[in-house]
Amino acid sequence: MDFELVKPTLPQVSLGRSSQESSHVGRDADAVYLDSPSIMQGDAASMHSSAPRSPMLPDAISSGTPPVESPTSIDAHRQREVRWMALLPMVPPSQARRNKKVKRLLLDGVPSSVRYLVWCHLSDSKARAIPGVYAQLGKRQRVPAFSDIEKDAKTYFPDQPQLHPFDGPLVSLLQAYLNMVPDIQYSSGLTSIAGHLLLLSPEEDAFWIFASLMDAHLRPYFSANTIQLEVDAALLSKAIEANDPIVCKKLYVTFSISPSAIAKSWFVSICTSGVSCFLILHRFSTLFVGTLPVDYLHRVWDVFLYEGVTLLFRVGLALIQCVRHLLLQATSEEAAMEYLVHPPLACLPSTADAFLNQVLMIKLKDDDVRKQRIKMEAQVKRQTQSRTNGSSGMQTASISLPKTF
Template identity: 30%
Template structure:
């Protein structure tokens, strides 16, 4: 299989007009030739980034050879550095190391190629239909039937064959697409497997299984956390009949890769792959806390809009992430997990069908039937 990084394979229609892109490959909305962008970043920022890269290279070793040893010796250093952000040039490799996907790849030689070339999937038409809706403003995925869309199709098709119980569900494309921007098809596939099957953290497959059981659980937990951590806002949501399925489903289904600013999404993914799903709850609560005084004044329709369109200042990674880290949720999430299981045996079974219908309507944002 081709081991080249997706980011090294950009192909743009030669007849298309030249377009300005940001340093991540997304077409800029403002096409004026402004001085903004990575080429004009201050010299001291470049120097600081180079120092960070050197530290990280020393920490992971050649090809990740020293990683496990370093994590065992200095776990707090690793956690602190990941929370500060993984250097972009090393992000793909580090993601594979912290997710456990590198081990899966090494243990399963030839499996990905077999799935892509020799197996068929019942989800192939659904995947083809949704391909163009995944990161449509990124140059890698814009060309119809281009390398980006082909790679995305291959990864999603391979997973739908690998796990026929899950198959393919809208929203998975954004996760696979994000991974493909930092690694090869085969690497992206095994990272997707590591996430959904739980190589390191709790498996994510329940986000995409029939009935969306894990989405329902996470929304229940998040609603309780809002009520407990910000009771006035929780009461206001209740009065306005706002529940998390109206705005937060995609947060969990795509881990913020669907609509959040890309630099913020990357920083969240750095932490998510190392610490698990708790960061999704922390980010959601941090946004609520940051915008608390504004949200508590809004009626239903404006609330829905605000919860899907947070202000730019709230989306600054250097502001939002420290706030998120200050919100401790691990113990309470475990308690709510147990509470959900007990309640789900009875009263929540009836409300679950309602939640499922609302969640399904949110999935239509990604295109097609849920």
């Protein structure tokens, strides 16, 4: 079956570097584990020593250099496109995140021309889509955050004027979503995520991918209840301690950072002072928009939609690995915050796939993270309920669809 290379017609974000989306990562994300039974135990030097070479990795990738095959090769791009277009109809979206062939193709690369179709498939957004609902939601009364959304659209996407108007796709998408899920607290992070989806997808498709992404992974981060942030902050801080106790001491002892205190004051009030794992967790909630170059960001999202939140822990640890020398030289919380939130390009691997490879090589047991998240969520939820006399849990089921549907 012949497939013709389709050149994307949607607006693209200008990149600081050329995309390396076509290079081969060629490894299983679950292949590298700690020998110890918990993420609380780890190799103390793993964050600053060179990662061991995996036998599953081509030499070019394990060494961080580009592969022999040119990533801009039309033939290579075409072959990946053909493989994706052949596989998508064969694997039901509901089973895509359990399919090893899908995973292998994700690690091999996602051509930009089919990326939004792949994201639709991985998020199973078509199953959630109800014809006519998006248009009906757009007709509802403006949400209180309407002016903030319009302002943030101009701030986050200054070079994408099509996203700026008060009746433009970005404002319309978030207006519809916040009307549908009124328990969500608006944050500029919602604008940054939705805007990137709109740069790759038609408006209504972007809405349903966004809704699926929120329901599956991110909604607790934007809820008024901060249980999920407390849990993930604790897990991330322990992972940092296990992987690099020296950096951990620098952040938490030298700077006297209290993660819980900073989380409650920083995230709720959107204050920009203080640095800890909660600064990285804020990037969790926005999927590292603004921290990674766009081509790096898209490669992370490719795999995140398959792996889930555990990949975000790996990305956070990989970023610490990249700027470790700067963190140890930092003389203030503000300087450390800047390195974590805006790592210099020179500190990142030279290609998006080399960075993804570094992320996947982080020593972390994904299954342990998942299990401990569940245990800690239940524990914190019980404590919160006892303090608030049986208040609701971390995430309500509040959904408001048009009555006609």
